[in-house]
Amino acid sequence: MSVIHTDVVETPISTAALEADVLDDTCGAVVSFSGVIRDHDEGRGVHRLTYESHPVASAQIAEVAAEIAAKHPAVRLSVVHRVGALEIGDVALAAVVASPHRHDSFAACSELVDEVKARVAIWKHQFFADGEDEWVGALE
Numbered sequence: 001m002s003v004i005h006t007d008v009v010e011t012p013i014s015t016a017a018l019e020a021d022v023l024d025d026t027c028g029a030v031v032s033f034s035g036v037i038r039d040h041d042e043g044r045g046v047h048r049l050t051y052e053s054h055p056v057a058s059a060q061i062a063e064v065a066a067e068i069a070a071k072h073p074a075v076r077l078s079v080v081h082r083v084g085a086l087e088i089g090d091v092a093l094a095a096v097v098a099s100p101h102r103h104d105s106f107a108a109c110s111e112l113v114d115e116v117k118a119r120v121a122i123w124k125h126q127f128f129a130d131g132e133d134e135w136v137g138a139l140e
Contacts, residue, residue, distance in 0.1 A: 045129030
């Protein structure tokens with residue numbers, strides 16, 4: 001099990017920045033995911049977003065990463081979520097998973113992203129082009 005890096009930050013993030021630390025000579029596959037801010041949501045124009053996190057978010061993202069790495073012992077992974085004000089085109093979530101074989105990397109990366117989005121206390125405040133706004137992702 002190898003969790004290389006997890007974090008919740010207020011600065012720009014990218015998979016390229018994470019990839020160098022995840023890859024080693026044992027890895028034949030690397031899968032990355034960039035959650036990029038888009039200009040629409042369910043047919044409505046999005047102007048910008050703000051992400052806010054609970055103080056436990058850093059511990060939660062580390063816990064999720066450890067669980068995924070334990071489930072997929074051949075992988076090496078890193079995952080970072082950005083909070084604060086983001087514009088269209090900014091990366092909000094970056095995940096990189098490397099392993100000897102592609103199947104492990106694809107499966108672990110997909111599960112990692114799904115679990116971070118489902119379990120980490122980070123909420124999205126969307127500001128629409130029509131002047132309205134809404135909160136998304138509040139945990140139940």
